[in-house]
Amino acid sequence: MKIEILTRNENQEIQNEIISKIRDLMNYKNLEPGDKLPSERMLSEKFGVSRSNVREAIHKLEFYGLLKSKPQSGTFVADIGQVAMNGMIEDILRLEDPDFKSLVETRILLELKTVRLAAQRRTEQDLIQMKMALEAYSEKVKAGQDAVQEDLLFHLAIAKASGNSTMNTFMLIITPEIITKFEEHHVCDKGLAFTGIQEHWDIFDAIKAQDPQLAKQKMKTHFKTLYQYCYNI
Amino acid sequence: MKIEILTRNENQEIQNEIISKIRDLMNYKNLEPGDKLPSERMLSEKFGVSRSNVREAIHKLEFYGLLKSKPQSGTFVADIGQVAMNGMIEDILRLEDPDFKSLVETRILLELKTVRLAAQRRTEQDLIQMKMALEAYSEKVKAGQDAVQEDLLFHLAIAKASGNSTMNTFMLIITPEIITKFEEHHVCDKGLAFTGIQEHWDIFDAIKAQDPQLAKQKMKTHFKTLYQYCYNI
DNA sequence: CAAACCAATCTGGTTAACCAATTTGAGTAA
DNA sequence: TTACTCAAATTGGTTAACCAGATTGGTTTG
Structure with a gap:
């Protein structure tokens, strides 16, 4: 999002990978607005990454208003439809640093x-x-x-x-x-x-x-x- | 639903508090662009809050381009002067949710x-x-x-x-x-x-x-x- | 039979311990 | 004196264990 240094770019890469995996999961499971995402632990295990990586990815999607985490409850899909969800995630993944x-x-x-x-x-x-x-x-x-x-x-x-x-x-x-x-x-x-x-x-x-x-x-x-x-x- | 908003506001509150404490520290210690902030551990101890809270606050200031964390090295003040730093932090603290x-x-x-x-x-x-x-x-x-x-x-x-x-x-x-x-x-x-x-x-x-x-x-x-x-x- | 209840379980958040890269400075050799 | 070395200390990042509160499903009770 900001001017990133190399070490962070690497981070960006795996974060984007996780985001796209989340997107695939939402498509595969046909998650609709309001549905609950699998828990962070489950996602980290399924994707083979650390839980904090998953959390960061979720945070980013939360920033763009696509997800919503409720403490002690779960992470929920926002009230925009699947089409918009896919389109927006696609855009977010392709976002370049501003010149x-x-x-x-x-x-x-x-x-x-x-x-x-x-x-x-x-x-x-x-x-x-x-x-x-x-x-x-x-x-x-x-x-x-x-x-x-x-x-x-x-x-x-x-x-x-x-x-x-x-x-x-x-x-x-x-x-x-x-x-x-x-x-x-x-x-x-x-x-x-x-x-x-x-x-x-x-x-x-x-x-x-x-x-x-x-x-x-x-x-x-x-x-x-x-x-x-x-x-x- | 109300509780959810409350808890988040509460979180926002302590984050803002930490941010303003960081600002005070930068002023007090006369930190100039490029200078290094005290370590996350030290800040969390000095402020009496958890280290993750400190990290979140730093992340936010990093998002607005005011700080820059280098892995295994430290968190550094961005290349904008003290005046702009104070003004911007003031604005960030007073940011309201968009209507x-x-x-x-x-x-x-x-x-x-x-x-x-x-x-x-x-x-x-x-x-x-x-x-x-x-x-x-x-x-x-x-x-x-x-x-x-x-x-x-x-x-x-x-x-x-x-x-x-x-x-x-x-x-x-x-x-x-x-x-x-x-x-x-x-x-x-x-x-x-x-x-x-x-x-x-x-x-x-x-x-x-x-x-x-x-x-x-x-x-x-x-x-x-x-x-x-x-x-x- | 339905509603109230309660404990086992699951959740995101928090804390603390750990890691690897980077600094740093005392010691050493030229 | 100066330049270099290298290991100990410091750093942000990562991992794993822990917490409090929400959920849930079976049980009890009216």
């Missing part, structure tokens, strides 16, 4: 939306938090220091103000990888931080003024100056 | 994008898979059967064809919850399935013709007829 381009593409999409929603829904409390993040960012930049973190925190504050918990979560998921990649490629110490200050305040003002279209436009401008440095990554 | 409205809002946003990308990037193989999903859907509807699953699989096929692995992952994450909620509220057995067939084929044709704007427009139409049933949920 940088895909992350950036998604970030832009999410932020152009969250900034509009934030302009519509922001509370006074949201404004305060955004302003705090923004001032911390400005100070760092003016002191000539690196400010990627403060930058990202401002963007996360916008996501929070959007009032959409799903997008907020997604922003949290992709943010650290973006930070890492940025610092790897030294995107941010190229003197574009100073122009960034004004752009950020423009975005903030538009949100404060509750003008979604303006906010989106300012965010677009911001990304334009930002990602012109990224095309050669 | 239906937020899920739908996000799904629409994602799909209006993936359908455009799919129109630009789809391969012949993608077309074949989408067509298969679509035919399965049509048959079920014509047979008068429920076809939510096949519906969603078609949409997932579009996400795959978009060539953006991050969006693909996100679609996989929200899909099962959407299915469940849909079936809970009986969104789909209100006779809108038949109109859905044509709408789906329109989307498919636009993708095949590599016309992003048309594809987006058709998807918009599709959502319009779909979610007019959802406003009263």
Whole structure:
């Protein structure tokens, strides 16, 4: 799911194998929504793997909402049908690690939306938090220091103000990888931080003024100056 | 059922507590990017909790890219600074479970994008898979059967064809919850399935013709007829 | 005969012991 | 002094034993 190192890839392999075996079992036994999976011990024995491996695989399927473990009771098949179950497991098995381009593409999409929603829904409390993040960012930049973190925190504050918990979560998921990649490629110490200050305040003002279209436009401008440095990554 | 929720919340609680303790420790000890966290055993002893609890908390922070465990070596702080670390942990602790409205809002946003990308990037193989999903859907509807699953699989096929692995992952994450909620509220057995067939084929044709704007427009139409049933949920 | 009950059993979760790879630092040789 | 060696200690991961609570099916009781 994240950037994995070799040792973990090996792990990933046997986990995927277990997941596909679970899928086969569900098909073979014609398990329907609500049915109970064999116990973890039984699965680990049948598959010839350790119980903790089975648990990890179940955890992953649980994360994607396909299974549901009840303590002292059993693991149950979620309320989606067999067709969707097979299709989704197939997709999960073939999931590749996200590349940088895909992350950036998604970030832009999410932020152009969250900034509009934030302009519509922001509370006074949201404004305060955004302003705090923004001032911390400005100070760092003016002191000539690196400010990627403060930058990202401002963007996360916008996501929070959007009032959409799903997008907020997604922003949290992709943010650290973006930070890492940025610092790897030294995107941010190229003197574009100073122009960034004004752009950020423009975005903030538009949100404060509750003008979604303006906010989106300012965010677009911001990304334009930002990602012109990224095309050669 | 209530008990199940309670126990899980309880679990969530102590996990969050551990996470905030880890944050405090990182602040107190001034741990910087790349530094090593105390060992799992030491943390479990210091916090007075079991080692597996500590491991779960670390796993969660690892999922969000804030920590990185190296086997037989230690757990290391990710390459984002202290400020971003504190901000992100704060956000993670306050993360709420996504509500239906937020899920739908996000799904629409994602799909209006993936359908455009799919129109630009789809391969012949993608077309074949989408067509298969679509035919399965049509048959079920014509047979008068429920076809939510096949519906969603078609949409997932579009996400795959978009060539953006991050969006693909996100679609996989929200899909099962959407299915469940849909079936809970009986969104789909209100006779809108038949109109859905044509709408789906329109989307498919636009993708095949590599016309992003048309594809987006058709998807918009599709959502319009779909979610007019959802406003009263 | 049906409903209430209870203990044997089965379950996921937890704990503790164990493993192999990695660090580390004192000792050694150049 | 410096570079190298190697074994002991430390680490995250793995395995197996254990726990408390849920399930279940036969028995009892009204």
